Amino acid sequence: MHGRDPLPVQISVPYGHWLRTRPGLVVHNGLALEDDAVEVAGLSVLRLERVVADLLCRDRPQDAFAVLDQALAAAGEAGRERRRAAIGEKIATRPDPRGRKRALALLGLASGRALSPAESRMLYRLVDLGFPAPQANLPVRDANGQVLFLLDHAWPEFRIALEYDGHAAHLGREDEDAARQAELERRGYIVIRVRAEGMRDVTRLERELSAAFRARGLVLRRQPGSLQTRRHRERQA
Structure with a gap:
């Protein structure tokens, strides 16, 4: 992806391997790597399902969840549940059982309907704050059934919508966003807007959503914190 730092590179090696983590390289030790290896462009890599399962069990939960949500989205409507089941099997049979409970909770939460990693992280954050899981990218239709726009996150049964205003996506869209909000309010929605910089401190978001x-x-x-292990909560403190 343009503009993204390719480092550090992360690789998995068997236990006892001589390779160690160093600047620009993160080394993970694992078992049964050969069973999940495939060749891509001449390189031996782990299958997507194994990679996602490992991330869900060991990495920062919001980052791992964003990867999972995008992996499900890439599978499309037809293949989404098959991929979810395959990842679930890898979690259940992972040689290292640590993080399995959290990984399965995240797997059940992911919808595969987020249009960006930022939306996935927002969904994770909402549920980890203790709110009910919203629907991602819920279509709002006109009288003829045509889709007018998609709600980033919504609880349609309560007529509550949360709109995430990312930096680039909303530049120059102030009038369009205002018209969209007016239409939602006309339909009886309470609309909460969150900007990217507002996610550094979610106090206002918690207060307004509550x-x-x-x-x-x-x-x-x-x-709050139900989706994180104690170890990850301590890291964020």
Whole structure:
């Protein structure tokens, strides 16, 4: 991808291998690597399902979840559940059982409908804050059934929508975004807008979203941090 730093490169090697992590290279040790190896452009690489399973068990949950969501999206509607099942099998049979419970929770949460990694991370963050899982990219239709636009994240049963305004995607779209919000409010939605920089501190997001659910008569008994292991919560503290 243009503009992305290709480093560090991450590789997996058998236990006892001489190769070690160093600047620009992250080395992971694993078992049964040969069983999951395929050749791509002359290089021996792990199958996608094995890579995603390993990431879900060991890496930062929001990053691993974004990879998972994009992998499901790439499979398309027809292949999405087959890929989910294949990743689930790899998690269940992974030689190292650590992180398995969290990985399966993330696997069940992913929809494969996010249009970008940022949207996937937003979905993860919402659920990890203790809110119900929203629908991603929910279509809003006109009287003839034609799609007017897609809601980034929505709870249609409560008429609550959350719109994520990324940097590039919304430049010069202020009038369009305002018209979209006006249409949603006309339909009875409470609309919450979040900008990319607003995700550094989610205090406002928590407050406004909690207020929206209260306005709909629902007081949530949230358990923030439920998708993270204790180790990852300590890293973020």
